[in-house]
Amino acid sequence: MTEEKFTKKILCIGAGYVGGPTMAMIAAKCPQYKITVVDIDENKIAAWQSDELPIYEPGLLDVVKQARGRNLFFTTELEKNIKESEIIFVSVNTPTKTFGEGAGKSADLQYWEKCARDIRGASESDKIIVEKSTLPVKTAIAMERILSANDKGLHFEVVSNPEFLAEGTAIRDLENPDRVLIGSKETDSGLNAREEIVEIFANWIPRDRLITSNLMSAELSKLVANSFLAQRISSINSISALCEIVDADVNEVANAIGKDSRIGNRFLNASVGFGGSCFKKDILNLVYLCETFGLFEVAAYWESVVKMNEYQETRFVKIITKALFNTVTNKRIALFGFAFKANTSDTRESPAFYITKKLMEEKANVVISDPKAIDNAKKDLKYYNDDIEYEEDPYKAADKSHAIAVLTEWDLYKNLDYEKIYGKMEKPAFIFDGRNILDHKKLFEIGFNVYPLGKPHLIHFKDV
Numbered sequence: 001m002t003e004e005k006f007t008k009k010i011l012c013i014g015a016g017y018v019g020g021p022t023m024a025m026i027a028a029k030c031p032q033y034k035i036t037v038v039d040i041d042e043n044k045i046a047a048w049q050s051d052e053l054p055i056y057e058p059g060l061l062d063v064v065k066q067a068r069g070r071n072l073f074f075t076t077e078l079e080k081n082i083k084e085s086e087i088i089f090v091s092v093n094t095p096t097k098t099f100g101e102g103a104g105k106s107a108d109l110q111y112w113e114k115c116a117r118d119i120r121g122a123s124e125s126d127k128i129i130v131e132k133s134t135l136p137v138k139t140a141i142a143m144e145r146i147l148s149a150n151d152k153g154l155h156f157e158v159v160s161n162p163e164f165l166a167e168g169t170a171i172r173d174l175e176n177p178d179r180v181l182i183g184s185k186e187t188d189s190g191l192n193a194r195e196e197i198v199e200i201f202a203n204w205i206p207r208d209r210l211i212t213s214n215l216m217s218a219e220l221s222k223l224v225a226n227s228f229l230a231q232r233i234s235s236i237n238s239i240s241a242l243c244e245i246v247d248a249d250v251n252e253v254a255n256a257i258g259k260d261s262r263i264g265n266r267f268l269n270a271s272v273g274f275g276g277s278c279f280k281k282d283i284l285n286l287v288y289l290c291e292t293f294g295l296f297e298v299a300a301y302w303e304s305v306v307k308m309n310e311y312q313e314t315r316f317v318k319i320i321t322k323a324l325f326n327t328v329t330n331k332r333i334a335l336f337g338f339a340f341k342a343n344t345s346d347t348r349e350s351p352a353f354y355i356t357k358k359l360m361e362e363k364a365n366v367v368i369s370d371p372k373a374i375d376n377a378k379k380d381l382k383y384y385n386d387d388i389e390y391e392e393d394p395y396k397a398a399d400k401s402h403a404i405a406v407l408t409e410w411d412l413y414k415n416l417d418y419e420k421i422y423g424k425m426e427k428p429a430f431i432f433d434g435r436n437i438l439d440h441k442k443l444f445e446i447g448f449n450v451y452p453l454g455k456p457h458l459i460h461f462k463d464v
């Protein structure tokens with residue numbers, strides 16, 4: 001298709017875990033639009049242009065290949081692309097602030113504000129700006145103020161379209177989302193902009209799943225959705241601690257409560273904790289917002305979700321140490337999985353990071369295994385790299401180890417030959433299943449001492 005034939009020209013600033021896959025999906029579904037994705041990171045853009053994409057996500061390469069070079073383009077050239085686009089999605093990172101006022105809780109909006117100023121500087125026509133990043137409530141208003149302070153008489157309409165995809169299932173989520181949320185001001189120009197964005201998604205998503213709202217509701221809904229999801233994980237994890245003491249089985253409890261349609265059965269797997277770049281950051285963002293408005297009880301309520309997650313990570317390390325006769329020093333411990341969840345290479349806020357650090361402090365010999373996340377693990381643990389072994393092959397990682405800890409629910413770990421692994425481990429051999437994905441009874445019969453989460457421990461000698 002020639003440039004003139006494209007019915008919309010869309011730009012996305014930020015080619016990360018959200019910008020890359022979302023734009024690839026829009027481009028694949030809408031060949032009539034020209035989609036350009038821009039990033040300041042040249043290496044990342046080069047990777048998007050190759051078959052070695054910068055992120056691992058099942059099915060992503062196929063979707064990218066359908067559209068790349070046809071109506072999907074990756075570039076570092078910002079100014080020219082701002083000029084020629086009618087709609088600009090902004091999908092840059094919004095990490096937790098590490099300095100100054102709000103440090104440790106509020107969002108660091110420096111990348112976001114820079115985008116607003118870049119857009120204002122380069123624009124020569126009116127545009128719709130779409131917030132794709134997760135942002136504190138009222139950021140759209142602030143953005144509009146920055147954009148409106150131009151002397152070119154240009155009008156920028158800011159729309160909020162928070163992304164609800166989950167890493168590991170991003171392609172499925174983008175192709176068939178539960179809902180897409182589009183918030184705007186309820187003025188004529190706001191409603192027109194809202195409809196333009198609705199039109200994009202209506203190319204493949206049924207209209208009844210395209211929800212619209214005012215700007216603040218859209219921004220807040222994203223923070224609340226992640227806070228509720230994380231809260232469910234912390235809730236079941238809190239119960240897992242009790243189950244271990246009273247000989248209940250957390251899976252049986254989860255099954256029993258999940259049958260209640262008011263509760264539902266999803267997100268009830270006990271685990272070593274939630275991770276990822278979003279849950280903790282977004283809850284803390286909500287906490288900060290509540291504190292700012294004097295809602296201290298509300299803030300404390302949500303903050304406890306993060307505290308429970310930290311408690312679960314600490315508890316897991318304590319279980320390992322106690323089982324290994326109260327010392328892990330000089331013991332080889334194989335960590336199966338470093339990604340924060342299965343089917344992603346993303347290690348941001350992974351519980352595995354915290355657990356590795358704690359084990360290193362106790363001078364354990366840690367071996368990290370993961371099918372996709374070893375490169376990221378090495379970056380995260382750069383200060384420890386001389387003392388950590390990385391081994392993609394789980395059999396080699398477990399060789400001569402005293403214990404295995406499963407930290408990511410990769411399918412791969414369910415189907416290993418654990419008899420063979422057991423044969424090559426130090427005895428007594430221990431396995432700590434931080435995701436409850438293994439066949440515990442079978443492992444026990446092989447000879448392992450088995451420590452699932454929230455279930456009775458299966459040990460061959462009296463518990464220490």
Ligand SMILES: NC(=O)c1ccc[n+]([C@@H]2O[C@H](COP(=O)([O-])OP(=O)(O)OC[C@H]3O[C@@H](n4cnc5c(N)ncnc54)[C@H](O)[C@@H]3O)[C@@H](O)[C@H]2O)c1
Nearest residue numbers: 014015016017018039040041091092093094111133134163
């Ligand atoms: N990762 C997820 O699963 C997920 C899901 C929903 C929402 N979100 C939200 O989406 C936003 C992006 O998250 P992500 O995981 O894609 O982050 P990311 O770090 O993977 O990607 C952000 C990209 O923006 C680029 N960038 C930063 N400033 C730039 C600028 N001025 N110009 C051009 N590029 C710039 C960075 O180089 C980076 O590649 C965040 O607000 C996040 O909270 C993330």
